[in-house]
Amino acid sequence: MHPYEMQRVMHQRHTDHLLALKRGSLYHAINQLQRARLIEPIETSREGRRPERTVYQITPDGDDELGLWMRELLSVPVQEPSQFTAALAFIRHLEPADALEQLELRAVSVEAGIAAMQAVERGISAYVDRVSVLELEYQRTLAEAELMWVRGLIADIRADRITWDIEKINADMIDK
Numbered sequence: 001m002h003p004y005e006m007q008r009v010m011h012q013r014h015t016d017h018l019l020a021l022k023r024g025s026l027y028h029a030i031n032q033l034q035r036a037r038l039i040e041p042i043e044t045s046r047e048g049r050r051p052e053r054t055v056y057q058i059t060p061d062g063d064d065e066l067g068l069w070m071r072e073l074l075s076v077p078v079q080e081p082s083q084f085t086a087a088l089a090f091i092r093h094l095e096p097a098d099a100l101e102q103l104e105l106r107a108v109s110v111e112a113g114i115a116a117m118q119a120v121e122r123g124i125s126a127y128v129d130r131v132s133v134l135e136l137e138y139q140r141t142l143a144e145a146e147l148m149w150v151r152g153l154i155a156d157i158r159a160d161r162i163t164w165d166i167e168k169i170n171a172d173m174i175d176k
Helices: 003-012 023-035 060-075 083-089 096-124 130-158 166-175
Strands: 039-045 053-058
Touching: 003 023, 003 053, 023 039, 023 053, 053 060, 096 130
Parallel strands: none
Antiparallel strands: 039 053
């Protein structure tokens, strides 16, 4: 494929937002892959006044590297940084009522995201097989687990099973 077609396919499959890949980043990645001899150009064409489009294919070395990379990514769990996890570590810096309000807003957003992912899955399932949307299914499953956990945390804060006193925390920090 040529880069524009790659980008179109990623958008069609909704993988573009999972990768947060911008057009310039894609061209940069393609240049790096070509320099490393993992892909090679096989054809260049031009239609009308449009820019030239170079079609690339994976090389045998690229295919080997892809296999190694995929095996590692699938088999080795990696702790990936999360802004939400960081926020939870410092949640006590908000009043419990404020934290509760923010968590409720998050639950609504996560719920909306799940609904959007389900709509995408339903919309494209007639055109592609399940293996083509595994990443979306995984993201939806993670979001569903997060929503369940956040709802449980909300319930615990509402029921005073978890609470904190921000004034005591601030006083303790001053004493130290």
